[in-house]
Amino acid sequence: MCISDDPISQAHKEYLEALFDAGLLIPSGVDGVYGRSGVFEDVIERFERYVTKMGQHLDPEVIRFPPVMARQQYECTDHLATFPDLLGSVHSFTGKERDHIALMSKKEAGEDWTSCLQATEVVLAPAACYALYPTATGVLPEHGRLIDLTSFVFRHEPSIDPARMQSFRMREYVKLGSPEQALAHRDYWLQRAEEMLNAVGLKVKKVVANDPFFGRGGRVMAATQREQHLKYELEIPIATGDKPTAIFSANYHMDHFSKTFGIKTMDGNTAHTACVGFGLERIALALFKTHGFEPQEWPEGVRKVLGLC
Template sequence: MNTMTDTAAAAAAAAHGVADASAAPDFRDELLAAGLLIDTGENGLYGRSQIFEDVLERLNVAITHLGADQQPEVLRFPPAMRRTDFEDSEYLKSFPNLAGTIHSFCGDDLGHRQLLRALDEATAASDSDDERSDAWMAQQKPTRVVLTPAACYPIYPVMARRGPLPVEGRTIDVLSYCFRHEPSLDPGRMQMFRQREYVRLGSADQVMAFRQMWIERGSLLVTLLQLPLEVDLANDPFFGRGGKIVADSQRAQALKFELLIPIADPRGKTACLSFNYHMDHFGAIWKIACEDGAVAHTACVGFGMERITLALFRHHGLDVNKWPGDVRALLWGDTEARVAQGMQVMLANAQPTGAGA
């Protein structure tokens, strides 16, 4: 799972009915004025321009080349998942404030008339969106699907149905829109956003080696993009009084690291990549077994696609034609060759002094 920790402040603000006024809107205003983001009237819910999407997609290509040697299985899911799988995931135990459920009208003709009457009353009563009655929603009932909170969540039940993992484990490449209920003026905290993840399932040694590898590769990519970065120990924003205990345990066991880049939040840096070791949490929930019968461990690296794209605009400017030459060559040139060259340099620098070529 990939939950980036700077969500905590927005969640706390939302709980008190405050739209995170401490986050300076200046960068958001610049993005909107330039047409890179499109205002929908709802904080944290934006349209994206062609230029924004082009940068994001070229970043996506670079991430593909970064992980190509791992020969991952590529899976793509819609931004919704089965409600029963979501319930089994235990997400609601930790992050009930971030979850998004999907409801639909399931009534009869009488219910429909009641819905329309309530809707007419709501739209006629006030010109303010915030003051509208939501009485019409009494006719809505939960569906069998919920919004996906993290790109990796649909993977685990699918892997469980396949039976025991092969001896080498499995590596999955997944990309999905995700939802977190955290309205904010900070463009780095969107309610709907994309996560690109590589997910590893296998033994503890296999997934720990995977996570360390991706800390290095994620840092390499951000360095090639000429963005400032810091990798730091982190914890997820667990909810409630007991959440601090769980967060402290997560940090004590060094289960989560984040790659941080300054974007728009004046209070600090924003988590743009997340490196997570879940231990056997998901393996135990869905009874995913290794080849030898042991409960599988899992880990993931999550790329916040919008956040990295925002970081590029923040540090290189809103005109992509004026970005540094090497950054443009990486994204709009021979991306595969540039990534491969960076990997070679990284591996050479990692060799001990005196090691053979």
């Protein structure tokens, strides 16, 4: 990867190095893959508890999926068509002894040993909610379903921007229901999340957004998504004010997932879905950037909301 010296890359590099120096992130040798310190994790845990508390009155179903999903279910989505460059596919060795010897010889010779591997039944979860839709086939209850999810997700986009990790956590609330229920969910949380983030001192800005669809065809998809106002993000400067980072997104999928997985409302129509997601590492990074590296020294109001005092 080419690391340029433009001011944005420089700001990313500086903030990343400051996080390493403070011990908040631990380098792995791969851009976007880091260990997290106890202090970093504590902030994430506290923020998650805050999210749980603010969603409690809605009585969501809590479901936890592992950070991998079934390849067969993944293939039913159009992720490979729209984000092939972000995919993480899990491969392993399924050969016999002779194949193993060939594999090890390649490794020892410094050759590409991964060609001796075979695809497994799983891929890395591209978003916390992807594993949910295939399990929701059938008819929804009258008021739809509201699901609370959190998971590590993977996106292959190595970057020196500390806020663009390859492996990170996403805390989501997903609504499956009528078009009105799905839209109301998205708009409710968009407002609620803005208030929640303001309450911890993060002055976010609401913007119409698009997903990073692959290639030039992806530009058509992105333009369509923006025209239809399907995705909103709350963004804030993290490493640099020149390029703010989205720390929350609110997405209305219409019948995109429901059509594929046969999710229906009680009146027999195809359901609509919406998901909202808090980018947990990004929120922690925004908090550290805004209030400093010592949570005990953060403003009292912020510490109170996060249960730090």
